[in-house]
Amino acid sequence: MSTHANYRILAINPGSTSTKVALFENDTLLLQETLRYDTDALAPFAHVPDQYSFRRDSVLHWLEKHGVAVNGLDAVVGRGGLFGPLESGTYAVNQSMLEEMRAIGPREHASNLGVLIAREIAGLAGAPAFTVDPVTVDEMDDIARYSGLAGIERHSIGHALNIKAVARRAAADHFADYAELNLIIAHLGGGVSVTAHRHGRMVDVSGALDAGPFSPERSGTLPLLDVVELCFGGTCTKAEIKKKLIGQGGLVSYLGTNSAIEVGRRIAAGDSQALAVARAMAYQIAKEIGAMATVLNGDVDAIVLTGGVAHWSELVEWIRERVGWIATVWAYPGEDEMLALAQGALRVLRNEEFARVYAPR
Numbered sequence: 280m281s282t283h284a285n286y287r288i289l290a291i292n293p294g295s296t297s298t299k300v301a302l303f304e305n306d307t308l309l310l311q312e313t314l315r316y317d318t319d320a321l322a323p324f325a326h327v328p329d330q331y332s333f334r335r336d337s338v339l340h341w342l343e344k345h346g347v348a349v350n351g352l353d354a355v356v357g358r359g360g361l362f363g364p365l366e367s368g369t370y371a372v373n374q375s376m377l378e379e380m381r382a383i384g385p386r387e388h389a390s391n392l393g394v395l396i397a398r399e400i401a402g403l404a405g406a407p408a409f410t411v412d413p414v415t416v417d418e419m420d421d422i423a424r425y426s427g428l429a430g431i432e433r434h435s436i437g438h439a440l441n442i443k444a445v446a447r448r449a450a451a452d453h454f455a456d457y458a459e460l461n462l463i464i465a466h467l468g469g470g471v472s473v474t475a476h477r478h479g480r481m482v483d484v485s486g487a488l489d490a491g492p493f494s495p496e497r498s499g500t501l502p503l504l505d506v507v508e509l510c511f512g513g514t515c516t517k518a519e520i521k522k523k524l525i526g527q528g529g530l531v532s533y534l535g536t537n538s539a540i541e542v543g544r545r546i547a548a549g550d551s552q553a554l555a556v557a558r559a560m561a562y563q564i565a566k567e568i569g570a571m572a573t574v575l576n577g578d579v580d581a582i583v584l585t586g587g588v589a590h591w592s593e594l595v596e597w598i599r600e601r602v603g604w605i606a607t608v609w610a611y612p613g614e615d616e617m618l619a620l621a622q623g624a625l626r627v628l629r630n631e632e633f634a635r636v637y638a639p640r
Contacts, residue, residue: 285304285305286304286305286624286628286629287302287303287352287354288302288303288304288621288624288625289301289302289303289342289355290302290303290355290617290620290621291338291358291393291400292390292616292617293334293389293390293396294389295389296315296321297316298313298396299616299617300312302345302347303617303618306618306625310347314337314338327392328381328387328395330392331381331396334396335396338396349403349404350404351404352400352401353404354406354409355397355404356369356410356620357392357395357398357408357410357620358393358413358616359393359415359440360386360388360392360414361386361391361414361415362376362413363379363415363640365415365417365635365637365640366416366417366635367416367439367480367481368411368412368623368632369409369410369635370636370637371409371635371636372397372398372401372409372410373636375637377394390413393410394408394410409624412440412443413440414437414440415436416435416439417434418480419481420482420574423484433490437472437474437481437486438468438472438614439481440619440620441614441616441619442464442472442474442481442585443481443619444616444618444622445464445583446462446464448611449462449609458478459478460478460479461476461477461575461578461580462580462583463568463581463582463583463605464476464584464585465567465582465584465598466585467494467587467588467589467591467594468494468495468588470488470496470525471497471499471564471586471588472485472491473486473491473492473567473568475571477575483571483574485570485571486499486567488525489525492560492563492564492566493529493530493560493563494529494560494588495529495531495537495588496526496527496531497524497526498524498525498528498532529560530542530556530560533556534552534556539587542556542557543591543593546593557594557597558597561598561601562597562601564598565602568582568598568602569601572605572606579606580606581606582605582606582609583608583611584598584608584609584610584611585610585613585614587614589610589613595610595612
């Protein structure tokens with residue numbers, strides 16, 4: 280029987296047109312909802328930080344609607360935004376984070392609001408505010424940073440929150456310690472992140488935004504000279520090109536949809552083009568997994584496939600056919616980011632790990 284205290288944890292995860300909120304007692308979900316916003320409601324805000332008060336109030340109204348007393352919260356944890364590079368872990372929200380997330384500029388993103396809202400509600404509760412494994416988790420080996428062109432460095436941007444949570448879960452399910460394993464983990468979602476993990480550190484990252492395999496809505500790595508022609512051909516603006524790469528690339532570009540379910544239906548109905556594109560996406564994901572095997576010198580304990588698109592059993596099998604010779608393949612479909620946030624806070628509350636202090640590199 281556990282002797283742990285019971286902790287009430289509020290998790291907040293802002294997206295472009297919604298904010299996910301969830302209340303946990305330890306790691307047991309009590310309440311969860313996605314607060315959705317009409318585009319008209321967000322239209323008056325010129326910049327993402329301007330949405331702060333509006334989104335904070337929507338979370339407070341949700342708590343009030345469900346009779347959740349703010350002063351009964353033991354911690355509030357917000358999804359981390361586009362911080363500077365940082366080590367994996369749970370971080371106490373500090374002034375440096377708040378200043379970066381309030382900044383207006385090229386790193387604006389809805390997820391930046393997570394720590395701002397968490398900090399204010401935690402202040403009302405007299406509780407600590409945390410964030411866990413933001414997308415900018417950077418544990419890359421120095422050799423992995425070279426791009427091939429001086430002045431441009433490879434960056435670590437990926438689905439770190441889900442990837443790290445699944446790494447711990449998969450290790451525990453197989454009676455092992457994440458810190459003792461060499462893993463290749465591919466998060467398959469709207470974007471794809473393929474990552475190499477050596478003894479608990481994510482030492483190389485490919486994909487997510489602007490590299491690696493193409494995904495449901497992102498182009499991944501493209502032939503560079505053709506991209507140069509696209510950029511200077513005079514037919515697209517800078518913003519239009521970025522949209523082609525992120526949002527209108529991948530399955531959207533080839534098939535007009537970012538829905539894996541829809542593509543699966545088309546394949547089942549005999550659509551040969553849908554089948555060819557889907558097989559090509561699986562091929563590129565598998566090829567990137569193979570590249571990560573070289574990062575680990577071929578010493579791979581397991582390959583883990585996760586993310587929402589990992590529910591697509593045919594895609595998983597096509598990948599498995601190509602990489603199963605490297606290591607056993609474990610599928611953990613879905614992404615329970617709210618639980619991952621709560622578990623990160625819980626580890627600190629239980630003194631299983633210390634809250635890290637964010638200092639920009």
